[in-house]
Amino acid sequence: MNKFWIVMSHTYMTRFKTKSFLISTIITLLFVVGLANYQTIFDAFSDEGKSEIAVLDVTGEFFKPLEKTVENANEDVDLVAYDKSEETGKGAVEDEKIDALITIGMNENQLPEATYYANNIADSTEQTVIQQQLQQLKVAKATSQAGVDQETIKEIYSPVNFDAVALDKSAKSSEELSQARGIVYVMLFVLYLSVITYGNMIATDVATEKSSRVMELLVSSVSPVTQMFAKIIGIALLGLTQVGLLLGLGYALIVSKQDELTGGVFTEFGIQGASLLLFIYAIVFFVLGYLLYATLAAMLGSLVSRTEDVQQMIMPMIFLVMIAFFIAMYGLSAPDSSFVVISSYIPFFTPMLMFLRVGMLDIPFWEVALSLAILIGTIILLAVIGARVYKGGVLMYGKSSSLKDFKKAIALSKKE
The missing domain is CATH 3.40.190.10 (Periplasmic binding protein-like II)
Known part of the structure; x- marks a missing residue:
C-alpha cells in the first residue's frame, strides 16, 4: 500500500508542476472570470x-x-x-x-x-x-x-398561448424538464472533456515512462497492477484539483453576483431548484465513467513505447466517447426513444445516456440499478483484463501501436 501511495503522489505532483497544467488551469480560471464579467469587459472596450x-x-x-x-x-x-x-x-x-x-x-x-x-x-x-x-x-x-x-x-x-401538460402522473413538468436539461447538458460536456483530457494524460504518462526506460525500474519494485491504479487515482486527484478550483471560483462568483444571476443564465442551466438526487446521480455516473475510460486509457497507453503513438492508440476510446456524446445530444430532444434507451445499457455509453434519461425522465429505479450493475461489472472486468495487458504491455518496447499487441501483452503477463 505504501508503494501505491508513492506512485500515486509522484504521478500527481509530476503532472501538477508541469507548465501545461498550470497554464491551462490559469487560462480556464481567467475564462470563467471573463465569462462572469463579460458585460463589464464589453463595456470597457466599447466606444464611450x-x-x-x-x-x-x-x-x-x-x-x-x-x-x-x-x-x-x-x-x-x-x-x-x-x-x-x-x-x-x-x-x-x-x-x-x-x-x-x-x-x-x-x-x-x-x-x-x-x-x-x-x-x-x-x-x-x-x-x-x-x-x-x-x-x-x-x-x-x-x-x-x-x-x-x-x-x-x-x-x-401577441404570442399564441401554448401549454404542455403531461397526463402521466410520474412524468416531469415543463419546469422540471428545463431544470434537468441544463444540468444534464453541463454534465455531458464535463464528462466528455474530462475523459478526453485526463484519459489522454494517463496514456501519455505511461508511454513517457516507457520511452525513458523508467518503467523498467518501476516494474522491479512496484507491481504493474499497483502502478496502473496508482496512476489512475493520481490523475483523478489532479482532475479533482482542477475541477475543485473551478467550482470554488464559480461558487465565489455566484455568491458575489447572486442578484445578477437570478433569472438569468444561472436559472437557465437549471441549477436553482434542481433535486439533490439528480446531483448525486451526476457524481455517481461521472466517477464511474471516469474509472471506466481511465482504466481503458492506461491499458492502451501501456501498449506503446513512444508518446508519438499515444494518439493513434487511444483513438478508439475517443471515438467511443464521441459516439456517446452525440447520441446524448440527440437524446436531449428524444430521451425516451428506443435507440437512446437501448444505448443507455451499453457500458461505454451508460455514464452519459443513463444520466440523461434519469435527468429528463422519471424511470423505474431498477433500470438505473441494472445499468449501474452492468457498468460496475464492466469496470471490474476491464480492470482485470487491463491489469494483465498493462503488466505485459509495460515490458514491450519497439515501434508498435497496433491493437494486435493485446495478445502479446497478455502472453508476457502470464510469464511474469
Whole structure:
C-alpha cells in the first residue's frame, strides 16, 4: 500500500508542476472570470458615449415615434432631428460631426422607406435596431390605411398561448424538464472533456515512462497492477484539483453576483431548484465513467513505447466517447426513444445516456440499478483484463501501436 501511495503522489505532483497544467488551469480560471464579467469587459472596450444619429424625416411624421421606440430598444442610440439637406448631412458624417444619417421618405404606396449613411457600415447593431423599429411603424401605417385598429394589430402579434401538460402522473413538468436539461447538458460536456483530457494524460504518462526506460525500474519494485491504479487515482486527484478550483471560483462568483444571476443564465442551466438526487446521480455516473475510460486509457497507453503513438492508440476510446456524446445530444430532444434507451445499457455509453434519461425522465429505479450493475461489472472486468495487458504491455518496447499487441501483452503477463 505504501508503494501505491508513492506512485500515486509522484504521478500527481509530476503532472501538477508541469507548465501545461498550470497554464491551462490559469487560462480556464481567467475564462470563467471573463465569462462572469463579460458585460463589464464589453463595456470597457466599447466606444464611450451614445451614438448620435441624425434623422432627416422629409415626411415630418415618423421621427417622434421612431425616437421613442429606438430609445426604449437601445439606450446607447441617440436620434436627433436634422433639418438641413441630405448632402450637408453626408458631409457631417464624413467629417465625423455625427455618427450616421438616416433619411426617411415615402414610397409609391405612401409607406415609409429609409436610407442609412455612415462612414463604416460593418457594425450593424444600430442599423438593425432602427430598421426593426421603423418596420413596426410601417406595419402600423399600412394597417391604419387598411382600416385595421391598433388593438387588432396587438392581438395578431401577441404570442399564441401554448401549454404542455403531461397526463402521466410520474412524468416531469415543463419546469422540471428545463431544470434537468441544463444540468444534464453541463454534465455531458464535463464528462466528455474530462475523459478526453485526463484519459489522454494517463496514456501519455505511461508511454513517457516507457520511452525513458523508467518503467523498467518501476516494474522491479512496484507491481504493474499497483502502478496502473496508482496512476489512475493520481490523475483523478489532479482532475479533482482542477475541477475543485473551478467550482470554488464559480461558487465565489455566484455568491458575489447572486442578484445578477437570478433569472438569468444561472436559472437557465437549471441549477436553482434542481433535486439533490439528480446531483448525486451526476457524481455517481461521472466517477464511474471516469474509472471506466481511465482504466481503458492506461491499458492502451501501456501498449506503446513512444508518446508519438499515444494518439493513434487511444483513438478508439475517443471515438467511443464521441459516439456517446452525440447520441446524448440527440437524446436531449428524444430521451425516451428506443435507440437512446437501448444505448443507455451499453457500458461505454451508460455514464452519459443513463444520466440523461434519469435527468429528463422519471424511470423505474431498477433500470438505473441494472445499468449501474452492468457498468460496475464492466469496470471490474476491464480492470482485470487491463491489469494483465498493462503488466505485459509495460515490458514491450519497439515501434508498435497496433491493437494486435493485446495478445502479446497478455502472453508476457502470464510469464511474469
